[in-house]
Amino acid sequence: DLHFYRSTPTELGIRKGLVVGHEPSGIVRKTGSGATMFQIGDRVTVNHTLGCGKCMYCFQGETVLCAENRGIAIAGYGGDTNLLAIPETTCIPLIDNLSFIDGTFVACTGATAYNAAKRVISNDENNIAIFGLGPVGLSCILILQKMGAYVVGIDPNSKRREFAASLGVTNVSDFDTIINLKKQSPNLSGFNGSIETSGSFFAQSVAIDILAPKGRAVYLGLSKGKPSISPEQFIHKQITIIGSKV
Incomplete structure (x- = not known):
């Protein structure tokens, strides 16, 4: 995050309207018509790396190795907002004894x-x-x-x-x-x-x-x-x- 903080918007490729933020956790408030993995009210944290969904690495669950991988903020799904639209495949269920703060740890720092x-x-x-x-x-x-x-x-x-x-x-x-x-x-x-x-x-x-x-x-x-x-x-x-x- 300090590298982002110290870099210029041009270096980061930031565009107008970009919502930054990764490691979000929260509650599912609405699901799309094709969503099958989660229900309204489920507690989740979010893997902040998106892949193409078609390559070998994506099928293995290693989206970070996908040649087209991108962070949720750069993709337009930044976590620093009250409501966040995100593909269900990047959500991770939080068990009852894990808080949302624990979830942010799981999503990036802990996994790293x-x-x-x-x-x-x-x-x-x-x-x-x-x-x-x-x-x-x-x-x-x-x-x-x-x-x-x-x-x-x-x-x-x-x-x-x-x-x-x-x-x-x-x-x-x-x-x-x-x-x-x-x-x-x-x-x-x-x-x-x-x-x-x-x-x-x-x-x-x-x-x-x-x-x-x-x-x-x-x-x-x-x-x-x-x-x-x-x-x-x-x-x-x-x-x-x-x-x-x-």
């Missing part, structure tokens, strides 16, 4: 973190470094802890580190030296996996350097420009670099 956690976790011992302790990074931590992983959190913001510590996370202050970061891993030779959520080019580089041989680096954060990563950083240790999205 869960996808990254699935991609970084392995069948072996898991010790994972998380770069960036904002909402997505903290969500990664909570999910990985439930998966049984040992997690270290890294962020230059002391308040965020303190909050991560309250969740039981071992955390280091700022981007420490590579050697000191590796010492935070149980086997001292480096982490099995890392997730970079901030988009910082420096963090993306360090997220590779702190890995043990055959480690996995998952990138979530986006930034403008070109990262300064050398192939030597991952070739010699046979590192796997993984891109991940919601």
